[in-house]
Amino acid sequence: MNKLPMTEDDLQAWVDGALPAVRRGEVEEYLATHPEEAERVRAYRAQKQVLKAMFQPVLDEPLPERLQALATPPVAVDPEKRPFFTRWSLQRIAAGLLVAIVSGAAGWLGHAQYQAADSRQAQRVPLPRQAAVAHVVFSPDVRRPVEVGAAQEDQLVAWLSKRLGTTVRPPKLGALGYELIGGRLLPGNSGPVAQFMYHDASGQRLTLYVTTENASNRDTGFRFAKEGPVNVFYWIDGQFGYALSAGIDKAELARVATAVYDQLERK
Amino acid sequence: MDNAALLVEIPRLRRYARALLGNRAAADDLVQDTLERAWARCALWRAGSDLRAWLFSIMHNLRIDQLRRPNLPSHSIDEDDFEVPTRATQSDRLEVRDLESALRQLPDEQREVLLLVALEDLSYAEVAGMLGIPVGTVMSRLARGRERLRRLMEERPPGVNLRVVR
Numbered sequence: 001m002n003k004l005p006m007t008e009d010d011l012q013a014w015v016d017g018a019l020p021a022v023r024r025g026e027v028e029e030y031l032a033t034h035p036e037e038a039e040r041v042r043a044y045r046a047q048k049q050v051l052k053a054m055f056q057p058v059l060d061e062p063l064p065e066r067l068q069a070l071a072t073p074p075v076a077v078d079p080e081k082r083p084f085f086t087r088w089s090l091q092r093i094a095a096g097l098l099v100a101i102v103s104g105a106a107g108w109l110g111h112a113q114y115q116a117a118d119s120r121q122a123q124r125v126p127l128p129r130q131a132a133v134a135h136v137v138f139s140p141d142v143r144r145p146v147e148v149g150a151a152q153e154d155q156l157v158a159w160l161s162k163r164l165g166t167t168v169r170p171p172k173l174g175a176l177g178y179e180l181i182g183g184r185l186l187p188g189n190s191g192p193v194a195q196f197m198y199h200d201a202s203g204q205r206l207t208l209y210v211t212t213e214n215a216s217n218r219d220t221g222f223r224f225a226k227e228g229p230v231n232v233f234y235w236i237d238g239q240f241g242y243a244l245s246a247g248i249d250k251a252e253l254a255r256v257a258t259a260v261y262d263q264l265e266r267k
Numbered sequence: 268m269d270n271a272a273l274l275v276e277i278p279r280l281r282r283y284a285r286a287l288l289g290n291r292a293a294a295d296d297l298v299q300d301t302l303e304r305a306w307a308r309c310a311l312w313r314a315g316s317d318l319r320a321w322l323f324s325i326m327h328n329l330r331i332d333q334l335r336r337p338n339l340p341s342h343s344i345d346e347d348d349f350e351v352p353t354r355a356t357q358s359d360r361l362e363v364r365d366l367e368s369a370l371r372q373l374p375d376e377q378r379e380v381l382l383l384v385a386l387e388d389l390s391y392a393e394v395a396g397m398l399g400i401p402v403g404t405v406m407s408r409l410a411r412g413r414e415r416l417r418r419l420m421e422e423r424p425p426g427v428n429l430r431v432v433r
Contacts, residue, residue: 008406008410009406009410012409012410012413013391015413016384018390018391040414040417043417043420044413044417047366047385047413047416047417047420048384048385050366051286051366051370051381051382051385051386052386054286054366054367055285055286055386056282058278058281058282058285058286059278059279059282060278061278061281063277063278063281064295066295066299067277067281067295067298067299067302068274068277070299070302070303070306071270071273071274071277071302072270073306073309074303074306142300142329143293143296143300179307199307200307201307203304203307203332
């Protein structure tokens with residue numbers, strides 16, 4: 001009778017009860033004549049049992065509300081109605097191309113204005129830089145990217161509106177594939193500013209920075225700024241300054257910026 | 268994805284994350300990120316396939332992303348961190364604590380395999396599928412992790428190791 005040589009894999013599989021009966025018998029014969037090995041694999045078995053016993057109670061802990069809530073789809077994600085590939089429709093691509101052309105021009109035209117704005121606000125941190133820094137600081141945060149999540153959007157709107165002294169509402173970008181994660185309050189040049197964060201299905205994050213500190217500034221069209229790896233589209237509309245930041249390419253960002261602009265105009 | 272089926276998996280994800288990270292808040296954050304990503308990608312889930320395996324793979328990939336990402340360090344500060352330290356008094360409690368701290372000393376990749384096998388009773392092939400590595404690699408990580416854990420436990424002089432318990 002020829003037996004296969006005993007391997008470490010056999011011993012591990014014995015620990016996990018993963019061997020067929022015949023092989024298990026052979027391993028047990030081997031262990032009977034190799035006490036040190038027997039002691040070792042029994043220690044592994046004990047380890048496994050203690051680990052199981054140790055973490056078993058977690059299964060019976062009541063679920064925190066935030067996890068319980070995620071047993072149902074988060075707001076605005078409807079799996080039935082939004083199959084993955086429809087987001088990449090022809091219409092979308094066409095819109096992207098159009099915006100890319102427009103934004104290329106806008107970015108070029110905006111460049112000079114950006115420099116002028118820079119000198120006018122020598123003492124102040126320019127809007128795109130503020131926004132880019134806020135983006136870089138908060139968007140990589142996996143655990144606490146926002147202060148108030150999208151699940152409490154009403155509270156978020158009420159709170160930020162109260163603090164900024166005017167109604168601020170996150171635009172809906174679901175149609176572009178970006179879902180609201182939530183928002184937070186930040187210090188601006190002279191008072192509170194708001195940041196809304198979005199992400200797409202791949203986890204790519206995008207932030208919209210909203211200030212109300214621009215009473216003295218004239219309205220502007222789209223301007224584009226690049227702050228390190230972050231691309232920023234920004235514009236000023238009355239007292240409001242908006243800056244959209246993300247580590248995505250300019251054309252894609254322009255597409256989103258256009259949608260944001262349109263929604264804010266319509267309100 | 269079926270909500271009820273998902274609800275059943277959440278405690279298991281929490282248990283594994285807790286064992287993997289050793290910290291309740293961080294573990295629940297990882298579970299939350301996993302569920303969010305699962306919903307964001309639910310169109311990619313094939314109905315009828317193994318939901319648990321899919322969720323565990325998402326969690327694994329998130330963890331890899333987090334470990335690789337050279338981002339600004341950010342820490343969540345939780346109530347746990349401010350609890351008054353007390354000493355464990357019961358010896359059985361102590362043993363559990365020792366094993367837990369030994370577990371922390373394993374390399375991530377070994378701890379991951381060891382916990383998937385120990386807590387989830389998964390086959391080696393299932394673990395390999397979840398982690399996207401060959402079965403042979405699962406086996407070697409498992410063997411090394413178990414041996415390392417055993418040695419760590421043996422090195423501890425009994426009774427001397429009064430660890431401060433949160």
